[in-house]
């Protein structure tokens with residue numbers, strides 16, 4: 001039985017996502033437990049220079065699959081190349097970040113390689129030949145300990161849930177075959193909202209609900225700004241057309257795990273809680289002192305958000321000055 | 322256009338989920354069941370595509386007798402026929418197992434396009450759609466908020482972190498839904514009446530040519546369910562003024578919680 005672990009790095013235009021380093025750190029722990037080596041693999045085009053970074057988080061070796069056809073993520077080309085890397089590296093465990101890309105790639109590979117997959121893992125433990133992971137189910141209303149069995153197991157870790165541990169290794173870099181093989185999906189174009197902190201990666205999130213009363217979220221944007229975080233929304237705020245669907249936090253929106261979540265004018269419906277209850281610290285601001293959100297928050301302030309949020313922003317600014 | 326929707330019946334999102342005595346399943350007696358919200362988007366999109374391009378919409382589900390209610394709801398929305406795979410050996414499978422069953426069922430159904438949810442809000446596997454596509458050897462596109470069909474190809478806008486990608490694939494293909502794709506229609510009384518007469522076929526694994534042993538070896542198994550850690554909760558910040566409350570909150574976030 002193989003003891004090797006492979007961590008799949010995710011980059012966009014040569015910049016690694018934070019969850020890549022979380023996946024490497026998690027992979028290092030599993031590899032040590034199994035007594036094997038940790039390899040990192042990065043797929044893309046023109047990514048050799050960035051690849052060296054991966055050695056700083058515990059990778060024993062780094063595999064770079066470079067090809068023009070890998071410049072943009074397409075699941076068929078990425079799946080073909082990664083399947084070949086797995087074939088060569090023969091890992092017991094492959095760790096992905098549970099991003100839109102990581103989940104998509106891991107799901108297709110799981111079927112191709114007949115390897116069990118668990119997504120959104122919050123914790124991973126190697127136990128002999130099996131792997132036990134903890135992941136939320138029922139929209140976070142329950143945690144499940146899931147046992148993965150078989151010669152190859154795939155896990156995708158939830159962004160922001162596991163620590164990054166810098167660990168300098170030799171990290172020898174080698175180019176590997178990057179044959180895109182048969183591909184049917186074609187990239188047409190990509191539109192990115194530049195400068196926006198991605199909700200699932202943000203350390204701080206300030207969310208607004210129906211209590212915002214309109215599309216002016218500037219008080220929340222100011223607070224998110226001093227916190228270096230992002231603005232989220234409840235489904236009501238999205239349904240009202242005040243915020244884009246991509247800002248929605250909850251069971252049918254994004255599931256987030258920031259260090260700080262500030263819920264403003266949000267009542268605390270179970271579907272909203274499903275998306276944010278794994279935040280480290282939750283603050284609720286609501287003018288209704290009986291709002292259910294207060295029972296789920298670490299700190300609550302009963303009052304008008306339009307009065308309180310600017311004062312909080314000013315206090316934090318003072319603190320940081 | 323032959324369109325297939327993969328539909329799962331799940332507990333309503335507002336349901337309070339309790340762990341059953343065995344510790345590895347949930348109590349199902351008093352739950353309200355609904356169509357998985359993402360699959361509702363799939364049904365709606367399938368109906369819109371049929372309205373624009375003609376064809377049939379077939380809803381396929383792996384489930385139990387009760388699942389017929391969810392399929393009938395989809396038929397009442399306007400889908401043409403339903404197929405339920407109900408077999409003791411197909412209960413409690415992991416995501417790959419379900420995908421294998423669905424792929425086998427789809428070998429007996431004509432399709433140009435398959436639509437699935439990005440995830441089922443009970444198991445939250447994020448797996449079944451892409452896995453079915455792989456087993457059927459067709460391309461798939463995930464988390465789609467907009468699609469266009471033209472000349473035997475599908476072009477999809479799919480959401481990614483901080484933006485949107487436009488990708489394209491030839492049919493037959495599978496795509497999974499994301500919120501923003503559409504607003505599902507309600508069922509109407511005439512729709513519900515009509516649905517009662519629409520074909521809903523129930524099949525066993527043998528009927529779709531699968532030996533139970535092929536699907537019963539589960540590689541991902543729930544060892545235990547737990548409740549997530551509960552917050553001590555609800556420390557209300559006191560103060561004489563909004564200013565005093567704001568200052569106290571920031572002090573606590575800085576000194577106690579250490580998050581700012």
Ligand SMILES: Cc1cc2nc3c(=O)[nH]c(=O)nc-3n(C[C@H](O)[C@H](O)[C@H](O)COP(=O)(O)OP(=O)(O)OC[C@H]3O[C@@H](n4cnc5c(N)ncnc54)[C@H](O)[C@@H]3O)c2cc1C
Pocket residue numbers: 208209210211212233234235236237248249250251252253254264265266267268269270271272275285286287288291303304305306334358
């Ligand atoms: C299938 C399904 C899926 C769903 N998925 C999601 C999901 O993913 N995410 C989600 O969020 N919801 C989801 N919902 C909706 C959910 O049930 C609630 O309806 C929604 O979360 C309520 O949003 P809200 O808290 O913003 O609005 P409300 O419940 O209306 O609460 C508004 C709050 O603002 C407070 N308020 C008003 N003015 C002020 C002020 N000036 N200052 C301070 N406080 C103020 C009020 O006291 C109130 O508590 C889903 C529902 C269904 C049926």
Ligand SMILES: Nc1ncnc2c1ncn2[C@@H]1O[C@H](COP(=O)(O)O)[C@@H](O)[C@H]1O
Pocket residue numbers: 327328329357359360381382383384416419423436437438439440441442444445446447448449450
């Ligand atoms: N038992 C099932 N029957 C039919 N479709 C299913 C079933 N389970 C999952 N699916 C489909 O696969 C999608 C993703 O489910 P999952 O991978 O389990 O999160 C769902 O939204 C459905 O479209």
